[in-house]
Amino acid sequence: xxxxxxxxxxxxxxxxxxxxxxxxxxxxxxxxxxxxxxxxxxxxxxxxxxxxxxxxxxxxxxxxxxxxxxxxxxxxxxxxxxxxxxxxxxxxxxxxxxxxxxxxxxxxxxxxxxxxxxxxxxxxxxxxxxxxxxxxxxxxxxxxxxxxxxxxxxxxxxxxxxxxxxxxxxxxxxxxxxxxxxxxxxxxxxxxxxxxxxxxxxxxxxx
Amino acid sequence: xxxxxxxxxxxxxxxxxxxxxxxxxxxxxxxxxxxxxxxxxxxxxxxxxxxxxxxxxxxxxxxxxxxxxxxxxxxxxxxxxxxxxxxxxxxxxxxxxxxxxxxxxxxxxxxxxxxxxxxxxxxxxxxxxxxxxxxxxxxxxxxxxxxxxxxxxxxxxxxxxxxxxxxxxxxxxxxxxxxxxxxxxxxxxxxxxxxxxxxxxxxxxxxxxxxxxxxxxxxxxxxxxxxxxxxxxxxxxxxxxxxxxxxxxxxxxxxxxxxxxxxxxxxxxxxxxxxxxxxxxxxxxxxxxxxxxxxxxxxxxxxxxxxxxxxxxxxxxxxxxxxxxxxxxxxxxxxxxxxxxxxxxxxxxxxxxxxxxxxxxxxxxxxxxxxxxxxxxxxxxxxxxxxxxxxxxxxxxxxxxxxxxxxxxxxxxxxxxxxxxxxxxxxx
Numbered sequence: 189x190x191x192x193x194x195x196x197x198x199x200x201x202x203x204x205x206x207x208x209x210x211x212x213x214x215x216x217x218x219x220x221x222x223x224x225x226x227x228x229x230x231x232x233x234x235x236x237x238x239x240x241x242x243x244x245x246x247x248x249x250x251x252x253x254x255x256x257x258x259x260x261x262x263x264x265x266x267x268x269x270x271x272x273x274x275x276x277x278x279x280x281x282x283x284x285x286x287x288x289x290x291x292x293x294x295x296x297x298x299x300x301x302x303x304x305x306x307x308x309x310x311x312x313x314x315x316x317x318x319x320x321x322x323x324x325x326x327x328x329x330x331x332x333x334x335x336x337x338x339x340x341x342x343x344x345x346x347x348x349x350x351x352x353x354x355x356x357x358x359x360x361x362x363x364x365x366x367x368x369x370x371x372x373x374x375x376x377x378x379x380x381x382x383x384x385x386x387x388x389x390x391x392x393x394x395x
Numbered sequence: 396x397x398x399x400x401x402x403x404x405x406x407x408x409x410x411x412x413x414x415x416x417x418x419x420x421x422x423x424x425x426x427x428x429x430x431x432x433x434x435x436x437x438x439x440x441x442x443x444x445x446x447x448x449x450x451x452x453x454x455x456x457x458x459x460x461x462x463x464x465x466x467x468x469x470x471x472x473x474x475x476x477x478x479x480x481x482x483x484x485x486x487x488x489x490x491x492x493x494x495x496x497x498x499x500x501x502x503x504x505x506x507x508x509x510x511x512x513x514x515x516x517x518x519x520x521x522x523x524x525x526x527x528x529x530x531x532x533x534x535x536x537x538x539x540x541x542x543x544x545x546x547x548x549x550x551x552x553x554x555x556x557x558x559x560x561x562x563x564x565x566x567x568x569x570x571x572x573x574x575x576x577x578x579x580x581x582x583x584x585x586x587x588x589x590x591x592x593x594x595x596x597x598x599x600x601x602x603x604x605x606x607x608x609x610x611x612x613x614x615x616x617x618x619x620x621x622x623x624x625x626x627x628x629x630x631x632x633x634x635x636x637x638x639x640x641x642x643x644x645x646x647x648x649x650x651x652x653x654x655x656x657x658x659x660x661x662x663x664x665x666x667x668x669x670x671x672x673x674x675x676x677x678x679x680x681x682x683x684x685x686x687x688x689x690x691x692x693x694x695x696x697x698x699x700x701x702x703x704x705x706x707x708x709x710x711x712x713x714x715x716x717x718x719x720x721x722x723x724x725x726x727x728x729x730x731x732x733x734x735x736x737x738x739x740x741x742x743x744x745x746x747x748x749x750x751x752x753x754x755x756x757x758x759x760x761x762x763x764x765x766x767x768x769x770x771x772x773x774x775x776x777x778x779x780x781x782x783x784x785x786x787x788x789x790x791x792x793x794x795x796x797x798x799x800x801x802x803x804x805x806x807x808x809x810x811x812x813x814x815x816x817x818x819x820x821x822x823x
Contacts, residue, residue: 224647224689228741229718229733230601235741243739274601274718276652 190296197253204253213287217279221245227271227281237261241271241281244288257297262288263304306333316380319370324363401430403489404814406807407582408432409480410758412440413796414788414803415588416462421807422586423471427814430580432478432494437540438463440590442796444523444537444614446621449669449795450700458796459539466541476542478578483585483766487783488817490766492580498573500547500557505568507535507543514563515556519548521625524618527633528625533560538623544568583817584783584810587764587776588803591755591789594649594656601719602648602751608634609727610720612648612753613666620673630677632748634727639748640681642674643731645717646688650754658773661793663752664692668701670750671710684710685746687717687731713742720749755793783813 200207208215221242228240239247239261247256265285272281289305292298298305310329315321331346332339343350353359370376401407404427408419411433419431437443445455466472475496482493501511511533518529523537532551535543545568551557552571561569596604596612604610609632611619618624619631632639644667650660668691671684691712693701704710715735722729723745731744761770768779775793776786786792787806788799 222651222689223736224716225734225736226716226718228739229715234734240734240739242734242736273654276647276654276716278653 193295193297196295202251204251204256205249207253208248208288208291212284212291214280214283215287215291217284218245218248220277220279222277224276226274226276227279230270230274232268232270233264233266237264241285244285254297256288257292257295258299259292260299260302262286262292263298263302265289306330316376318367319373319376320368322363322367324359324361325367328364401428401580401582403581403583403817404428405430405580405582406584406586406810406814407480407490407492407580408586408588408787410434410440410588410590410788410790411438411474411476412588412590412788412799413442413458413462414590414790414799414806415440415586416466417800417803418586418588418787418807418810419472420462420465420469421804422811423469424465425807425811427471427811429472430475430582431472432475432480434477434479434589435536436476436499436544436546437536437542438466438474438476439537439539439541441614443539444525444618444621445796446617446624446673447669449665450697452669452672455796456539463539463541474542475578480765481577483784487781488583488813488820490582490585490783492582492585494578494580496576496578498549498575499544500549500552500571500573501533501545501568502570502573503544503568504566505544506566507545508565509535509545510563510565511545511547511560511569514559515551516559517551517554517556519550524625525612525615527615527618532556547571583814584785585766586785586787586803586806586810587768587790588787588806589757589759589764589790591793592758594754594756596648596751596753598655599649599751602645602717602749603720603722604751607720607722607727607729607749608632609639609722609729609747610749610751612751613644613663613670614753616670616673616750617666620670620677630674630748632727637747638678640674640678641683641745641747642685643717643729643744643746643749644670644684644686644752645731645749646686646691646752647716648751648753651689656754656756656773658754658775658793659692660754661692662795663754664688665697665700665795667750667752668693668704671704671707675707675709680709682709685713685744686710687713687715687733689714689716713744715742755789757790759790783810785809 208218225242228234228242234240239259262285267282269282314326331342406422406427406429408415408431411431416438419429423429439459442455447454477497477499479495481495483490485491512531515531515533517532520526521528521530532548533545535545557571593612593614602610619626622628630639649655667686674682674684713735714737715733717731718733720729720731728745729749734741757774760774766784768784769777771777776791785806787803
């Protein structure tokens with residue numbers, strides 16, 4: 189259990205709803221759910237979720253902290269916003285799903301092998317390092333995610349697309365070594381740091 | 396038309412449904428002068444279009460009959476049909492009101508013999524059956540119509556139908572020269588009883604009311620169950636005319652939804668519980684009703700009725716708001732998709748017919764009322780600041796018939812207090 193996880197567990201005891209309200213992006217909306225089920229029924233991927241949004245909200249209220257935060261359900265959200273436009277109470281369900289995923293990740297409770305989480309982490313690392321997305325490294329990183337052999341196999345399978353992109357001048361092989369970056373890299377880092385500060389303060393000021 | 400004599404001691408009641416009739420009669424029976432105006436050609440409003448009332452399942456004809464009897468026996472009420480209020484100005488106890496009265500083209504000589512309807516050929520959608528069938532351009536609105544006089548639809552004027560109708564009338568009742576006219580009145584208080592209308596079901600996109608013929612509203616179902624309705628009391632599917640024996644009722648269709656109506660319409664739970672009994676009445680144990688709901692709002696004495704329906708083996712309940720409906724192109728059957736709240740099971744249930752328990756919205760929304768009033772966020776009339784315009788029945792909030800009558804009686808009392816005060820001021 190991470191240190192942050194231990195301290196928040198101590199702080200909120202059994203009141204997981206309050207913990208969500210105070211720490212999760214849009215978490216203050218969870219109590220507004222009236223359990224009608226329209227979100228779950230409207231979700232195009234709903235059948236693949238272990239716990240649809242409606243159930244997650246009820247689990248939060250029932251204090252099922254471990255089950256909610258270690259669930260991979262909220263990682264399944266593709267941000268289609270169908271649930272948000274249909275919700276009779278206008279809950280920002282997509283936002284809550286991403287908020288829960290992000291919070292679970294922060295506490296170290298998110299499932300270890302979860303493709304959406306892997307991709308999100310790689311993408312974030314990739315684009316915040318230089319201020320530009322290095323597509324070649326991101327792609328290769330994903331290919332080799334499941335090991336060396338799997339990466340080579342995947343790369344071989346995609347070779348014609350890669351060559352096509354190369355010929356069309358859409359892929360620069362030298363990106364693999366250094367890659368391009370934005371002009372003011374320090375500025376980008378300072379901006380991200382400031383954004384994190386503001387975010388922390390905003391959540392802090394709500395309680 | 397003779398202009399009614401009105402003074403600041405007169406009470407104007409706008410709307411001739413159950414609330415308006417009640418308010419008018421209660422005030423008139425206290426000796427007050429009342430003018431009752433109704434936009435359509437007949438009194439009775441939506442109550443006259445119900446098959447049965449909950450919870451006792453008696454027929455509205457009974458209650459309307461009593462009220463019409465009271466009305467016929469009371470000289471204090473002046474009824475104006477086809478009349479709309481276009482302007483109200485003034486202050487508490489003293490209002491100038493302008494009415495806009497449309498021509499009926501048929502005068503008091505009419506005996507309701509029906510010869511004019513036989514003579515005309517053109518048909519128009521029948522609003523008294525929510526457009527489920529057609530009616531002739533010369534028509535009697537319904538069996539309980541008051542005044543009991545035919546109407547000639549304005550679309551017939553200038554056509555051969557109008558002349559045919561006039562030629563067929565043996566009582567010289569048809570007057571094609573009638574004109575729209577404005578009537579000015581002075582009144583002391585106004586009772587606003589314009590009632591409700593169903594929410595536009597086509598706006599609830601995932602339910603496909605506009606695309607699937609076998610998705611209907613609870614009001615259309617009500618007409619279908621009625622012997623005088625478009626199917627003669629048979630519960631038939633609009634797509635193929637087959638008997639619908641496996642019927643789904645979807646609660647909160649439009650109501651309790653920030654995207655549609657934000658209020659609870661209060662009547663729809665009881666209406667659907669009642670309508671399951673129409674299915675039982677039609678088919679006995681062979682019919683099947685399924686109610687999809689968020690929660691059932693059957694309060695006070697209605698709880699007994701809810702328990703009774705719960706114990707009916709032909710009725711089942713699914714705790715879930717249906718997410719969407721899909722139609723099987725060939726059979727016209729409908730598949731309801733959703734996830735239930737009691738176990739979070741994903742379902743895809745097939746039904747013959749889907750009845751949307753459609754929500755209520757005010758027939759005339761607050762902003763459209765031609766007077767200074769305060770309306771709530773749904774457009775229901777709350778009050779008139781410092782004035783004497785009082786909401787009665789569903790113009791002020793979603794109510795069933797019983798509560799509308801109570802509410803209208805209270806409104807009548809408030810109006811009486813105002814005109815009594817102006818009477819004492821004038822006397823002194």
